[in-house]
């Protein structure tokens with residue numbers, strides 16, 4: 001068999017192998033024509049968009065799974081994908097990925113509708129800023145990477161997620177009014193699911209109000225506020241804690257009977273392990289950026305329930 005023949009045989013085999021898949025996965029085009037292209041910053045937003053838009057959308061996520069939304073650098077390939085976008089959903093809460101990149105992303109495609117998912121959400125202050133001991137040790141106020149002292153992780157509370165979904169819904173109706181009815185139906189259904197998730201969390205965490213938990217990266221502040229918990233952060237202003245900070249954390253953990261240090265998936269560090277060893281506790285991974293938002297909240301809630309003193 002010569003080379004050309006071999007290539008065509010291999011090609012045919014590949015076609016046969018993939019034919020079923022290709023047909024099955026063909027996109028269902030919306031009645032008004034082409035699928036919408038929506039770009040988002042983080043995975044939970046992709047879930048919200050897909051829940052409301054259903055089959056009418058292709059979603060692209062700028063910060064890929066496993067990447068850090070505080071430091072992620074957009075690739076040239078990703079910038080090109082913005083050319084086709086009808087809409088961009090920014091988190092809008094001062095996430096440093098967006099403070100660094102948003103202007104450049106919009107410059108690629110000034111025609112896309114930019115939706116601010118945080119509109120109507122009350123931002124909370126980051127813990128470290130109300131931490132007196134921290135302020136004594138550090139000069140506060142000079143080099144914050146966020147616009148100030150606000151906590152950007154709005155999506156970890158399902159009550160905030162409902163507002164984000166509403167903002168996304170309004171954007172979808174604006175760029176694709178022909179499918180407004182479908183979007184309304186899907187929004188209502190998903191908000192009902194978020195309400196059910198919220199009720200479930202309240203039930204699971206009942207009796208734990210006032211409990212504290214330690215987490216390496218303070219992504220769970222809105223969740224903590226919503227359910228009456230106190231978040232204690234290992235990381236301070238995005239930096240590893242000093243020896244003094246570590247000792248203070250260990251003392252706090254012992255005082256409050258905390259036995260679990262939560263870390264973001266793949267972000268376990270020597271400092272978290274050291275604290276866990278000191279308090280005879282364990283390090284548990286929870287993911288604030290999982291795409292499957294509601295199922296993940298249930299997992300996180302179960303982990304918190306087990307870990308709360």
Ligand SMILES: [Zn+2]
Pocket residue numbers: 070153217218219
């Ligand atoms: Zn974060």
